[in-house]
Amino acid sequence: MDLRHHPEARAEFADAVEEYEDDYPGRGVRFRDAVGREFRRIGTVPHTFPTWGRRKDVRQVVVPNFPYKVIFRVEDEAAVIYAVAHDKRRPGYWQKRLKK
Helix, strand or coil, rough: CCCEEHHHHHHHHHHHHHHHEEEEEHHHHHHHHHHHHHHHHHHHHHHHCECCCCCEEEEEEEECCCCCEEEEEEEEEEEEEEEEEEECCCHHHHHHCCCC
């Protein structure tokens, strides 16, 4: 399945990688790799991940060893990443991105 990224999701992912790398050299690379593995899993088996709250059309993936989730939705023939969201910061802030 194709994988697409909302522009804001792409930016927040890059920001998180940079923040981790600045604070703890090497951790940014580990975070990037961990999220990349989850992106690949989403592209392979998107319907196997749990839904987010009451939104049955939105799914989430917990990033192992980091306090982040990848939020996505399957649309047509693509999985669209809407957020790479920190678990404790502004829950649900990304929902406005779902409106077309």
